[in-house]
Amino acid sequence: MATAKTQRHAAGLFDIRNIIGALLFLYGVVLFIAGIVGSSSVQKAKAGGVNANLWVGIALLLVGGFFLVWAYVRPVVVPDDLDQTDEKQPAGNP
Amino acid sequence: MIALDSSSILRLDANWVDYLLIATYFVFVLGIGLMARRSVSTSLDFFLSGRSLPAWVTGLAFISANLGAVEVMGMSANGAEIGMPTFHYYWIGAIPAMLFLAVVMMPFYYGSKVRSVPEFMLRRFGPTAHLVNSISFAIAQVLIAGVNLYLLATIVNSLLGWPIWVSTVAAALIVLSYITLGGLSAAIYNEVLQFFVIVAALLPLTVIALHKVGGWGGLKDKMATAHTTSQLSSWPGNSLTGFTSSFWSVIGIVFGLGFVLSFGYWTTNFVEVQRAMASKDMNSARRAPIIGAFPKMFIPFIIIVPGMLAAVLVPELAKYKAAGGKGGPIDYNDSILLLMRDVLPNGLLGVAIAGLLAAFMAGMAANVSAFNTVFSYDIWQTYIKKDKPDGYYTALGRWATLGATVIAIGTSLLAGQFSNMMNYLQTLFGFFNAPLFATFILGMFWKRMTPTAGWTGLVSGTLSAVVVAILSNDALGSLSTGVVNLSGQGASFVAAGAAFVVDILVSVVVTTVTLPKPESELRGLVYSLTPKEDHHDDHGGSWWQSPPKLAGVALVMVIILNILFR
Known part of the structure; x- marks a missing residue:
C-alpha cells in the first residue's frame, strides 16, 4: 500500500491477514455457540449424527486465530516509498 | 434451474443465524472497499494495486478470480454427471498452463512494465493487433460479468426467494461500490477473503457428506449400486471429450484441453494475469501463479467430489441421474445446492450461502476490474485522450466501472431471456x-x-x-x-x-x-x-523462492494426483 507518509510503519488494521482472521474467528464464535445451544436432533441427523456446527466452529476459531497471531507476530512494514521497489528490475522500456 | 417448481425444492430454510453470518460477510466486503480507498492515490494504485502485493495474496487472488459462479456450479454439475474425468479441467486443463505462465511468460509481462496483456500486444505488434485484442477482451468481459450476475440472481432467487431483479441490482451495487472505491486492491483483497470463505463452506460440506455416505468406500459402494463405477476413473475420459475412441480421447484431453485451450486461457487472459501483475516484484509475480497452483490442484476435491456425492446422496438427483439426466424438475447444476439443503445444519448453511455469494460476486468483480483497466489504459488512453494527468484516468476507471456494471445488469437481463x-x-x-x-x-x-x-x-x-x-x-x-x-x-x-x-x-x-x-x-x-538482467529474479535462494523449482514440485504433485486417481 503506497499510503505511507511517515518513514516506515506497520500496515496495521488493513493487513488482509487481520481481515481474514477476524471474519473466520467471528464465524467460529457464531458456529461454536450455535453448536452448543442450537443443536437439535433434527439438525444433527442432517449431518449424519455429528454436531457439525460445533466442530467446524472450533476449526474456524483455530484458523482465524492463526491468521490474527501471524499478523501480530510478523506485521507488514510499509516502507515510505514503495514505488521505488521497482528498481529491482531495470526494464529496458519506460 | 429457474423453472418455477424447482425454486420450492431448492429453497433453503435459512434462519436468523444464517442471515447474521451472510450479513457479517457483506460488512467485511464493503469494509475492504472503504479501507482500500485510502491506498488509491495514483491510477497505478487503482488499476494494478500499485504493484505492491505479496505473492501469497496475488497467488490466491489468481485462482479466486476464476472461482466464480460458472466454475462452482458447472464443475460440481460435471462431477455429478460424469464423475472423475472432470478432474482433468484442473490437473490437465489448469495447473500445467499456470506453471508455464509463471516460469516462461511472466518475465515478459512483468519485466516489460506493461499495464495489461493488450498493452504487451501493442508494444510487440502495434495498434491493429492491439485493437483486435483489447476490444474483443473488453466486450467479452462485460458480457461474462452479466452472465455471472445472472447466475447469482437466479441462485439467490431459488435459495432465499428474493425476486430476480432485487438480487441483480443488490449484487451489482455491492460489486460497484467496492471496486469504484478501492480499485484492484479491493477486488483482490475480496478475492482472497472469498477464497477462505468458500473453503470454509465447501470443505465441511464435503467432509460431512462423505461421513454420511460412509466414507470413500461408501461412495464407491453407492456408485456400484447405481452402475456408475466407471465414473470413478479419470482416464481415458471419453465421457468428457465425447470421443468414442479412447486413444483419441486421451490425445484430445492432453493436447486440446491441456495445451491449446488451457494455455490460451491461463497465459493470455488478462483477468488472471492482472492479479499476478499486481505483485510487488518480479519474483512474487512469477511465484503468484505457482502458489495458486497448490490450492488449485486440491479444489476439485471440494467442488467435484461434492457433485459426485450429491448424485448418490440426494434422492431427487439420484433419480434424475438414473433416468439419464431427464425428467426434472431439477438438473445437475443444482447438485451442490441440493447437497447443502440436505446435509448442512443452520449456521453452516449461512457460511455456505455466504461462500457461494462471495464466489459469484468475485467472479463478476474480476471481470469488471479487468475491463476497467483495458478500457481506460488500452482503449481510452491509447486512442482517444492521450495526455491527460494521471488523476483523469483514475476517475475514468471509476466511471468505466459504473458503465460496465450497468451494461452487466443489461446483459444479465438478456441472459435470462436467451440463456443458450x-x-x-x-x-x-x-x-x-x-x-x-x-x-x-x-x-x-x-x-x-x-x-x-x-x-x-x-x-x-x-x-x-x-x-x-x-x-x-x-x-x-x-x-x-x-x-x-x-x-x-x-x-x-x-x-x-x-x-x-x-x-x-x-x-x-x-x-x-x-x-x-x-x-x-x-x-x-x-x-x-x-x-538477462532485465528478467533478473531476485530471490533468496531457497527452493521455495525459486520459480522453476517451486513449479517442479507442483508438477510432480499433480502427476502423482493423476496416478492416484487414474
Missing part, C-alpha cells in the same frame, strides 16, 4: 484465446515476427475456430451444421486446435513477406533481445 445464446457467446469468446496464445508465444521467441503477422494470425486463427464450430454438431447451437461429427467438449478441442495451427501457419507465412519491427523496439518483449 449466452452459452454460445462464451464459447465464441473462448475461441479468441487459443490463437492469442499462439501469437504471444511466437512473438516472444521469434524476433523476426512482424506486426502484420501479429494481427492476421489472430484474425485467421479465430475465424478457423468459428468455422470448425459451425461445421460441428452442436458447438454453436442451431448455427452448427453437423458436417463434421464432433460434439460437446471434443468439438471445442478441435476448434481450438485448428485456431492454434492456423494462427502459427499464417503468422509464419505473413512474416516472410512483411517488414519486422526494428530490434531496438523489442527489448524486454522478445527473448533473444532481452538482456
Whole structure:
C-alpha cells in the first residue's frame, strides 16, 4: 500500500491477514455457540449424527486465530516509498 | 434451474443465524472497499494495486478470480454427471498452463512494465493487433460479468426467494461500490477473503457428506449400486471429450484441453494475469501463479467430489441421474445446492450461502476490474485522450466501472431471456484465446515476427475456430451444421486446435513477406533481445523462492494426483 507518509510503519488494521482472521474467528464464535445451544436432533441427523456446527466452529476459531497471531507476530512494514521497489528490475522500456 | 417448481425444492430454510453470518460477510466486503480507498492515490494504485502485493495474496487472488459462479456450479454439475474425468479441467486443463505462465511468460509481462496483456500486444505488434485484442477482451468481459450476475440472481432467487431483479441490482451495487472505491486492491483483497470463505463452506460440506455416505468406500459402494463405477476413473475420459475412441480421447484431453485451450486461457487472459501483475516484484509475480497452483490442484476435491456425492446422496438427483439426466424438475447444476439443503445444519448453511455469494460476486468483480483497466489504459488512453494527468484516468476507471456494471445488469437481463445464446457467446469468446496464445508465444521467441503477422494470425486463427464450430454438431447451437461429427467438449478441442495451427501457419507465412519491427523496439518483449538482467529474479535462494523449482514440485504433485486417481 503506497499510503505511507511517515518513514516506515506497520500496515496495521488493513493487513488482509487481520481481515481474514477476524471474519473466520467471528464465524467460529457464531458456529461454536450455535453448536452448543442450537443443536437439535433434527439438525444433527442432517449431518449424519455429528454436531457439525460445533466442530467446524472450533476449526474456524483455530484458523482465524492463526491468521490474527501471524499478523501480530510478523506485521507488514510499509516502507515510505514503495514505488521505488521497482528498481529491482531495470526494464529496458519506460 | 429457474423453472418455477424447482425454486420450492431448492429453497433453503435459512434462519436468523444464517442471515447474521451472510450479513457479517457483506460488512467485511464493503469494509475492504472503504479501507482500500485510502491506498488509491495514483491510477497505478487503482488499476494494478500499485504493484505492491505479496505473492501469497496475488497467488490466491489468481485462482479466486476464476472461482466464480460458472466454475462452482458447472464443475460440481460435471462431477455429478460424469464423475472423475472432470478432474482433468484442473490437473490437465489448469495447473500445467499456470506453471508455464509463471516460469516462461511472466518475465515478459512483468519485466516489460506493461499495464495489461493488450498493452504487451501493442508494444510487440502495434495498434491493429492491439485493437483486435483489447476490444474483443473488453466486450467479452462485460458480457461474462452479466452472465455471472445472472447466475447469482437466479441462485439467490431459488435459495432465499428474493425476486430476480432485487438480487441483480443488490449484487451489482455491492460489486460497484467496492471496486469504484478501492480499485484492484479491493477486488483482490475480496478475492482472497472469498477464497477462505468458500473453503470454509465447501470443505465441511464435503467432509460431512462423505461421513454420511460412509466414507470413500461408501461412495464407491453407492456408485456400484447405481452402475456408475466407471465414473470413478479419470482416464481415458471419453465421457468428457465425447470421443468414442479412447486413444483419441486421451490425445484430445492432453493436447486440446491441456495445451491449446488451457494455455490460451491461463497465459493470455488478462483477468488472471492482472492479479499476478499486481505483485510487488518480479519474483512474487512469477511465484503468484505457482502458489495458486497448490490450492488449485486440491479444489476439485471440494467442488467435484461434492457433485459426485450429491448424485448418490440426494434422492431427487439420484433419480434424475438414473433416468439419464431427464425428467426434472431439477438438473445437475443444482447438485451442490441440493447437497447443502440436505446435509448442512443452520449456521453452516449461512457460511455456505455466504461462500457461494462471495464466489459469484468475485467472479463478476474480476471481470469488471479487468475491463476497467483495458478500457481506460488500452482503449481510452491509447486512442482517444492521450495526455491527460494521471488523476483523469483514475476517475475514468471509476466511471468505466459504473458503465460496465450497468451494461452487466443489461446483459444479465438478456441472459435470462436467451440463456443458450449466452452459452454460445462464451464459447465464441473462448475461441479468441487459443490463437492469442499462439501469437504471444511466437512473438516472444521469434524476433523476426512482424506486426502484420501479429494481427492476421489472430484474425485467421479465430475465424478457423468459428468455422470448425459451425461445421460441428452442436458447438454453436442451431448455427452448427453437423458436417463434421464432433460434439460437446471434443468439438471445442478441435476448434481450438485448428485456431492454434492456423494462427502459427499464417503468422509464419505473413512474416516472410512483411517488414519486422526494428530490434531496438523489442527489448524486454522478445527473448533473444532481452538482456538477462532485465528478467533478473531476485530471490533468496531457497527452493521455495525459486520459480522453476517451486513449479517442479507442483508438477510432480499433480502427476502423482493423476496416478492416484487414474
